[in-house]
Amino acid sequence: MQPIELLLTHPLPSSPRQGELDGFVLHKLWEAADPDAFIAQIGERVRGVIASRPTPINEALFNRLPNVEIVSNFGVGYDQIDVDAATRHGVVVTNTPSVLxxxxxxxxxxxxxxxxxxxxxxxxxxxxxxxxxxxxxxxxxxxxxxxxxxxxxxxxxxxxxxxxxxxxxxxxxxxxxxxxxxxxxxxxxxxxxxxxxxxxxxxxxxxxxxxxxxxxxxxxxxxxxxxxxxxxxxxxxxxxxxxxxxxxxxxxxxxxxxxxxxxxxxxxxxxxxxxxLPHVGSASEPTRGAMADLVIANICGWFSDKQVVTPVNQG
CATH class of the missing domain: 3.40.50.720 (NAD(P)-binding Rossmann-like Domain)
Known part of the structure; x- marks a missing residue:
């Protein structure tokens, strides 16, 4: 069985659940010299996105990721994500409320x-x-x-x-x-x-x-x-x-x-x-770690039994 491939738009802070991503193939967009060429190369294999501001997650990106099932957003706000487009493409969107x-x-x-x-x-x-x-x-x-x-x-x-x-x-x-x-x-x-x-x-x-x-x-x-x-x-x-x-x-x-x-x-x-202030509202080590935990919980929950902890839409 092929491992599930994820696209990460930004690094995740370290968290107790970090090891749960070891079974996935992680494609790190921020390390790509040419992000467009990078997405063109891996797009059809990507089944999940771990997203963070300010990278837009929109109709154009969903068209380039035809098999994506979930966008797990790092943050309670998800204004950079076109949730209507996600819903049209059958993609579940989650965020990280409460913990921050x-x-x-x-x-x-x-x-x-x-x-x-x-x-x-x-x-x-x-x-x-x-x-x-x-x-x-x-x-x-x-x-x-x-x-x-x-x-x-x-x-x-x-x-x-x-x-x-x-x-x-x-x-x-x-x-x-x-x-x-x-x-x-x-x-x-x-x-x-x-x-x-x-x-x-x-x-x-x-x-x-x-x-x-x-x-x-x-x-x-x-x-x-x-x-x-x-x-x-x-x-x-x-x-x-x-x-x-x-x-x-x-x-x-x-x-x-x-x-x-x-x-x-x-x-x-x-x-x-x-x-x-440089947008540091939730920027403490414990809180960012808890947010990363929730991002990972949503990803792992979806790919284990199609359940997520904090859905924004129904996909």
Whole structure:
């Protein structure tokens, strides 16, 4: 019996289940000098894909992998995968929800505090010897603020639980009002932005959420407003945000994600009222290992008895 052949778009972090892939033939796309020629050579033999952003998994790729059965995505977000195309081709798509919720929520709170209290700026001030000349300027505060969460799914709930210990107001908008929380619900993103002075984004990156945060919404957030994005870069109109930060439409922003990663606009890098992180929301060794475990569990489950742990579609 021939071993099953898999295409890996990016390296997987080490995990306790790594050895379970030893029985497969692993084709490593990132090592190919010519990725197109590489796929042309192996495409008909590939039965599974282990995927990760930003490599697109789309109709064109499915046409080149006629025997693929499963795409096991490394990440809870799967915006780089055309799930409709996968379904048309009879391909099951899986992702890695839940195992990264707490890590991303921790990062969101850290990014919020760093942005409000200007922690990276203060660090640079000290390192540059400026403290020897004068005290660091006073920062804004989290005290007295109301924090809005745009997207109250599992990660949003984990963020809200952490915020409850900071004595701030908490409000939210989601596609549907939840019946299991007491936080104030607003029926639109704009209404939420008008009611809060911190807005945390934790919605999927889809065609529907592209540029959900635009110039009009930033205007509603106001000159004391702080935007925190731990969702996807496309949720924010980046040029509108740059202008809003420059002209005082909002006070500050903390960003872990960007529209064209890893390319970050120079205007954001140069701005002093922005805290920037290189998309590290889930990037701890334990969490990335747990995500890799789930990727492998989905692959092995499918090829052992056609069962997966975390399906996105039915294939």
């Amino acid at each position: 919720d707490e890590e991303v929520a921790d990062l969101a709170l850290g990014l919020l505090l760093a942005t409000v209290r200007r922690i990276p700026q203060a660090d640079r001030y000290l390192r540059d010897g400026q403290w020897l000349k004068s005290s660091f300027p006073l920062s804004a505060s989290l005290r007295g603020r109301t924090v809005g969460i745009l997207g109250l799914g599992n990660i949003g709930l984990a963020i809200a639980r952490r915020l409850s210990g900071f004595d701030v107001g908490i409000a939210y908008h989601s596609r549907r009002q939840r019946t299991d929380v007491s936080y104030r619900y607003y029926d639109s993103p704009g209404a939420l932005a008008e009611a809060v002075d911190v807005l945390i984004l934790i919605v999927p990156g889809t065609a529907e959420t592209r540029h959900l945060v635009d110039a009009a919404l930033l205007e509603k957030l106001g000159p004391n407003g702080i935007l925190i994005n731990v969702a996807r870069g496309i949720v924010v109109d980046e040029q509108a945000l740059i202008k809003a930060l420059a002209d005082g439409t909002i006070l500050a922003a903390g960003l872990d994600v960007f529209e064209r990663e890893p390319n970050v606009p120079a205007a954001l890098i140069e701005a002093d009222n922005v805290v920037l």
